[in-house]
Amino acid sequence: MNNSVKSHKEMKNDGHRTEKDGYGNSPLGLETRQFTYIELERITNNFRRVLGKGGFGNVYEGSLEDGTQVAVKIRSKSSNQGDKEFLTEVQILTLIHHKNLVSMIGYCKDGEHMALVYEFMSEGTLEEHISGKGNNAVCLAWRQRLRIAVESAQGLEYLHKGCNPPLVHRDVKATNILLNAKLEAKIADFGLSKAFHHNDDTHVSTNRIVGTPGYVDPDYQTTWRATSKSDVYSFGIVLLVLVTGKPPILRTPHTISIIEWVQQRLAQGNIEGVVDVRIHGDHDINSMWKAAVIALKCTTEALAERPTMTDVVAQLQECLNLEEELADGGSDSGIYNGINSDDINWTDDAYSTNKSTNSSQRDALETEHNFDRVPTMDTGPAVR
Structure with a gap:
């Protein structure tokens, strides 16, 4: 997780998620950043560059406010992976940390939109x-x-x-x-x-x-x-x-x-x-x-x-x-x-x-x- 997430978690939070900074207590009870779909549109420049495609959906290149490059995996409407698989991955990536496992920065569960935001791996698969x-x-x-x-x-x-x-x-x-x-x-x-x-x-x-x-x-x-x-x-x-x-x-x-x-x-x-x-x-x-x-x-x-x-x-x-x-x-x-x-x-x-x-x-x-x-x-x- 980036430093801004850690510093935010140290602050007292009233449990209400604000659109301004994109942070707050997760409805899933997870200590990680929650993005809105609008925020994902902004950080990916309207999903401009596709990094890859999978069973879950497309992965797009993005950039956070501080310039940190990220990868954003968006669930497609045709995906056969549902809420269960999505929540499993979110929960696992929140709990595990190792230099040889991809790190999650945040996630989005905004209405029907579901996405994962994780560290950018520039050389692909x-x-x-x-x-x-x-x-x-x-x-x-x-x-x-x-x-x-x-x-x-x-x-x-x-x-x-x-x-x-x-x-x-x-x-x-x-x-x-x-x-x-x-x-x-x-x-x-x-x-x-x-x-x-x-x-x-x-x-x-x-x-x-x-x-x-x-x-x-x-x-x-x-x-x-x-x-x-x-x-x-x-x-x-x-x-x-x-x-x-x-x-x-x-x-x-x-x-x-x-x-x-x-x-x-x-x-x-x-x-x-x-x-x-x-x-x-x-x-x-x-x-x-x-x-x-x-x-x-x-x-x-x-x-x-x-x-x-x-x-x-x-x-x-x-x-x-x-x-x-x-x-x-x-x-x-x-x-x-x-x-x-x-x-x-x-x-x-x-x-x-x-x-x-x-x-x-x-x-x-x-x-x-x-x-x-x-x-x-x-x-x-x-x-x-």
């Missing part, structure tokens, strides 16, 4: 950079992709471990990872998120399946039970997209999942056939292979065999360390030196991919695992 279709899209180097993966994983780790009660996002995908001017990654779009009722709950039962095709956990689709491992699966798909530069579902010309496509090539030891051909410059081939193996572990069919986001953060940080060593003067022979039990250590006995994985694939990817890392998070203010 990860999807735009991977597909090359965004206005500011540039091809990301492997080191940049790894850093984005680590930061996104840290954001999800906070939702799962740093929130009380824990949260499951349920719509982790490349379009919900936003990048700022420094290409720092932040998780966005919490309208479909669910909180566990108790800290010891293992799942959240839902009355409908939500998410994006290609990213949705098959176990969640079967059981209608969302868990933190559902987010892990979706993040694994994001990681495969980062490695390959390809969408979650490929048509080559037959429809095939990105998981199967990567498995087939890694089973043959063909990591270069997996990596996005647009990646140029120096990179450590072992860190690429390791990242691909981590992604496949995240997307294994059995929930118990998937790592936690804490595990994923630790392993991706090791991948990034390999790249940092290369940047500091190390050399990469371009030859895969092999992943052994010292490279990736999981909590189960052996690597196991989806049921479709054959024995040669398991031989190519099998590793042993053993984690004892304590979660470390830049959490900011505690969840209220």
Whole structure:
């Protein structure tokens, strides 16, 4: 929240919202700024510049009174997301704070108009950079992709471990990872998120399946039970997209999942056939292979065999360390030196991919695992 909001909250308020300054006690009981629709028209210059489009509606560029750039997400009349999803996102963004989660500045619930105002992420979505279709899209180097993966994983780790009660996002995908001017990654779009009722709950039962095709956990689709491992699966798909530069579902010309496509090539030891051909410059081939193996572990069919986001953060940080060593003067022979039990250590006995994985694939990817890392998070203010 900006300083003007904080200073205003320190003042005695009679509970009546004034049109003059746009502040006041929220009818939702939330400690955040409430905008009128007229104010949104003003700060977006009559919704002049569209930053993006989603299931909720368009996102517009805006500027507050002090010059702070913001993004304004307006619910469209055709949106299938109603009051419930909107209020969920408002409440969650009010309560959670982490450097790798998009921060909310305020919201609008003015008659039939509903909108979210959040921090401006100038470089758009990860999807735009991977597909090359965004206005500011540039091809990301492997080191940049790894850093984005680590930061996104840290954001999800906070939702799962740093929130009380824990949260499951349920719509982790490349379009919900936003990048700022420094290409720092932040998780966005919490309208479909669910909180566990108790800290010891293992799942959240839902009355409908939500998410994006290609990213949705098959176990969640079967059981209608969302868990933190559902987010892990979706993040694994994001990681495969980062490695390959390809969408979650490929048509080559037959429809095939990105998981199967990567498995087939890694089973043959063909990591270069997996990596996005647009990646140029120096990179450590072992860190690429390791990242691909981590992604496949995240997307294994059995929930118990998937790592936690804490595990994923630790392993991706090791991948990034390999790249940092290369940047500091190390050399990469371009030859895969092999992943052994010292490279990736999981909590189960052996690597196991989806049921479709054959024995040669398991031989190519099998590793042993053993984690004892304590979660470390830049959490900011505690969840209220």
